[in-house]
Amino acid sequence: MTDLPTHDRPLPPRRDVDSLVFVNTGDGKGKSTAAFGMLMRAAARGWPSCVVQFMKSGRWRVGEAESARRLGVDWFTHGDGFTWESDDLDRSAGIAREAWRLADRVLTSGEYRLVVLDEVTYPLTYGWLDAETVVARIRERAASTNVICTGRNAHASLVDLADTVTEMRNVKHAHATGVRARRGIDY
Ligand code: ATP
Ligand code: MG
Numbered sequence: 001m002t003d004l005p006t007h008d009r010p011l012p013p014r015r016d017v018d019s020l021v022f023v024n025t026g027d028g029k030g031k032s033t034a035a036f037g038m039l040m041r042a043a044a045r046g047w048p049s050c051v052v053q054f055m056k057s058g059r060w061r062v063g064e065a066e067s068a069r070r071l072g073v074d075w076f077t078h079g080d081g082f083t084w085e086s087d088d089l090d091r092s093a094g095i096a097r098e099a100w101r102l103a104d105r106v107l108t109s110g111e112y113r114l115v116v117l118d119e120v121t122y123p124l125t126y127g128w129l130d131a132e133t134v135v136a137r138i139r140e141r142a143a144s145t146n147v148i149c150t151g152r153n154a155h156a157s158l159v160d161l162a163d164t165v166t167e168m169r170n171v172k173h174a175h176a177t178g179v180r181a182r183r184g185i186d187y
Helices: 033-043 062-070 089-109 121-125 130-140 156-161
Strands: 021-025 049-057 074-079 114-119 146-150 164-167
Touching: 021 033, 021 089, 033 049, 033 062, 033 074, 033 146, 049 089, 049 121, 062 074, 074 089, 089 121, 089 130, 121 164, 130 156
Parallel strands: 021 146, 021 164, 049 074, 049 114, 114 146
Antiparallel strands: none
């Protein structure tokens, strides 16, 4: 029988928190799009929200950026493309650090109720950003600011800090059979 989302165990005592941290990780499709789905909910509640993209270039006209702007979400793109396309790793590292300076500001300012750090795990994996610093700053964020981090191979201390962690597992992906990324589906 399938596992239905019933409560077969007693719930822990109720706990109220000002904000939560989410991590969407794993090798399957859906990490960023799940974060953008939560942005839709936040927009419906009138929450000031923003996205900081760590790895995608502003030159990429991604569909989610266009939709987010229509929802009134601030969209910050600083990356210069995925590293395997970059001919200058130092430049990618510098841009990731620039994205982090911006992220650090929006995490602490309290002006946003939801901040999405899209693909933030990659600069941690490559060592461009210090993972402990990033995790500490997320922990010390403004009390009312919810945070969603996306990207593969989430750092253990980021997973520890987060309240809700979801691992998207790749069962299969069209890309593996030669289908290239598609407008309206992948971007
Ligand atoms: P999406 O933005 O579609 O939710 P994602 O954030 O989970 O994807 P990323 O690792 O950020 O995945 O990869 C971004 C791009 O790679 C997207 O175009 C996505 O469709 C594609 N992709 C995601 N998972 C896989 C996979 N397992 N194999 C090949 N391509 C993938
Ligand atoms: Mg993604």
